[in-house]
Amino acid sequence: MSRIKEFTLPDLGEGLTEGEILSWLVKVGDTIELNQPIVEVETAKAAVEIPAKWAGVVTKIFHEAGTTVEVGAPIVAIDTNPGAGDLPEPSAESLAAVEVAPVEGAVEPGLIGGPAPGGRTAVLVGYGPRNTSAKRRPRLGTPPAPPAAAPPPTAPAPVATAASEPVAAAAPSSAPVLAKPPVRKLARDLGVDLTSLAGTGPMGSVTRDDVQQAAAQPVAAGAAPEVFDAGRERRIPVKGVRKLTAENMVASAFTAPHVTEFLTVDVTRTMKALEKIKARPEFREVRVSPLLLVAKAVLLAVKRHPMVNSTWSGGTGEIVVKDYVNLGIAAATERGLIVPNVKDAGRLTLRELAEALNTLVQVARSGKTPPADMAGGTLSITNVGVFGVDTGTPILPPGESAILAFGSVKPTPWVHKDKIKIRQVTTLGLSFDHRIIDGELGSKFLRDIGEFLTDPESALLSWT
C-alpha cells in the first residue's frame, strides 16, 4: 500500500452528497497527528471539523476553501511515513488510481425541517429520500440456468387495463391529469402547469422529474425572451448563504402577508443626542452610530406594543408573544446577507447595546458568525441608509413579525416651528406580518419609533 493516503470526503450525516470546504486548519507540509482537526466542512446539516484519519505530513490539498466537494472525492493527501525518505515519482497508484466512491443515495440538500430545493422536506435524522438507483456490477455473460424454484422473468400481469393504454405521449386534454399530491404541490410552487406536461410515470401520471424538467427548461419559445448571447452570461452556482437567503426569503414572502408603512421623520435631535453620547467618557471606547438609537427606539417601542414581537406558530395554532427581544441586524457580508441577532437586547444598557452591535457587525463581516447568533431572532432592523437610499420594503426574516428599514439621514428642507429649515431627515419603512399585526398596531409602533427619533429625551422621560 502506498504511504501516501488520500482522504475522501465522507458522508458526515446519513445520506449527504456534498459538503463545502469552509476552511483548512492545516497546510501542505504540516505534520499532523491522528485525530487532529484538519478541515472544517459545512454540509446541509451542520458545519463540522473533520479529524485526521492518519498521522503524517500533508502533501496535497485538493480543494481550496469555498469549494463544494462531492462525498467520496479526495480532499487531502497525507504522507503516512514521512521519515522513510523522498517520495517515489507520482505513480498510477498514488494519483490516477484514486478510487472515488460512487455517490449513492443522492439527497437534495436543504435545511433540517425546512423545504429543501425541489420541494422535498429536509430530514433531521435518518436517510433522506433516495432518488438515484444503485450501481451494481455487470452480470456474467451466461448466468447459470435458474433452478425450477426461480421466479419467471417478470412480466406484468395484464390486470390493469389502464396500464396497457398508450401513455407516454398523452396529449394535453381536458381529462384530469394524474399526479400525486406532493407532485401537484411542487408544480404549483414552481409555476408549472400540469396539464401542459406529458407524464412519464405509471399510467401516464406526471412525476416529480417531469415537473422539475419542465421548470428547468428556459420556457417554451415565443413567450419568453430567448438567450441573447450565452457567451456573455455568467452562471453562478446557488449555494451557501445565497441559497439560504433565497430559501428564507421565498418562505417568508409567500407565507407571511407583508404590509409596509413609511414614516419620514426629523431626526435632528437624535443626531445631536448622539454627539452628546459620544462625548461621554463611558462611550469613549465604543463606536456610536445612528443605528444605536434606532435600535433603542425599537426596543422601547416594543415595550409599548409587545404584540409586534411575536411569531405566528401555524403548527400549534398559536401566536407566540415574546417578552424578550433578540434584535436582528441585517448585515451585508462577503458571503452574502446574514441577520445575526443581539440576544435579549431589551435588557442591555445603551453602552452594552452599542458594544453588542459593534461586535455583531464585526463578527459578521469577518464571516465567523456562529449559527446560534443567527437563530432565535424576534425582530430586526435593516440599515439600508448606509447604502445611501431613502428606505425600503424589507422582507421579514422567517419567524419574525416586524422588520424596520432605516434609510439614510439627509439634510432636507423641513417645516420646523412654522418655518422652513434645513433639518436632518430620514425615512423609516416598517414591514409587518398582517396575520398578527393589524394596520393600527403597526402604525402605532412605527409612530412611536418616529416619536423617539424626533425627540429622544422627552420620549425617554415619558415612556420609561
Add this chain to the structure above:
Amino acid sequence: MANGEREVGADAPAGGFVQLLTPDGERVDSVTTPDGTTYSVDFSDDEYRELYRDLVTVRRLDAEATALQRQGELGIWASLLGQEAAQVGSGRALRQQDMAFPTYREHGVLYCRGIDPIMPFGLFRGVDQGGWDPNEFKFNTYTIVIGAQTLHATGYAMGITMDGKTGNADGEAVIAYFGDGATSQGDVNEAFVWSGVFNAPIVFFCQNNQYAISEPLERQTRIPLYRRALGYGFPGVRIDGNDVLASFAVTRAALDQARNGQGPTLIEAYTYRMGAHTSSDDPTRYRIASEVESWKAKDPIARVKAFLTKQQIAGDDFFGDVDEAAKKLALDLRERVLAMPDPQPVTLFDNVYPHGSPEVEAQKAEFERYHASFEGSAS
C-alpha cells in the same frame, strides 16, 4: 430544599436534587430526601480512583468513536459526552445478577458491565444488525426505538419475580435506561403502570439531558419528571446526573429496594448532552451557546478530579496514567473497528429461525446462485 438537608446549590434545578459531590469537588456527606431516605457512599481511595478511571475511559472511547464517524468509518454515532457520571455511577451500582436494558447511548453502562466496548460498533459501522446475546452479558441489545425497552424491561422484571428470583438481599433487579423525550412515549407510561401495579423489581433510570433531539424539556413535561412517579404509585428521586457518587448511591439503593421485593423506583438523572443528539444532528440550531457553556462548569469528570486532588487521593502521575491507558484503549478500539469484516450477503438468512427452515434454506441457496451470477463474484 425539598430534596435534601443541605442548601441547594446554584447548580440545582428548582426543587433540588441529590448531590454528593459538588461541581467544585466538595463532598457532601449525605443527603436525606423528604421521604426519609438517606443517600451516601463510603468508598475507599482505590474505589474513587477507579470511578475516575471509568469516567475518563468512557469519554475517551466516545471521542474516538466520534472521530471515526467524522472520518467516514461509522455511519452514525450517538455520543454520551456529558452523561458519563449518570452512566458510570448507575452502571457500577449494578450487581452481576442484575439485568440492564439500554438505549443506543449507554456506552458507559456497557463498559461498566465489563463488556468489550467494540460490541456495539458493528451496528454503528453497519456490518451487523447490532445483535448480541442479552443473557450472556446481562445487557439487552441497544434499542433504537424510543422507550420500547422500558416495556421489555418491565416484562423481564415481572418474569424474574415469577421465577422467584427476587425478595431477598441477593435477589435480582432490572434497570431500564431512557431519556427525557421517551417519557412522552406511550410505552414508557405503560411500563410505569405495569411496574407500579405488579410491584416489578425495576429501576427506571431516566437521563434527562434536557433535549429530545431538538425538543426542549418544557415540551415534555410541566412538572419535574421524577415527580411523575408518584402518579404511578412508586417513588421518584432526582439526582445530579453529573455527580457519579449520587448516581451510584441512589441507583444502588433503588436496585436494593427492587431486589428485596419493594417495587420500582424512578430516578431522574438531571444532566446535559454536551454534544449533538447523534453525528447527524447540529445542536447549534436549537441551543444557545451560553447554555452549553454553563453546563461545562458542571462537568462530571472535572469535579471528581478536583476532589481527588484536594483530598490528595490522586495526583498528576495517576491522572497522566489514566489518560495514557484510555488513549491506548481508544487506539486499540480504532484498529479493531477498522478491521471489522464486511458481512457476506448470505448472512441475511442467518438467525431467522433458531433451527433453520427448509424454505429459508432454499431462498438462501437461490440468493447465493444469484450473487454468483455477477462479474467479480468470489466463487
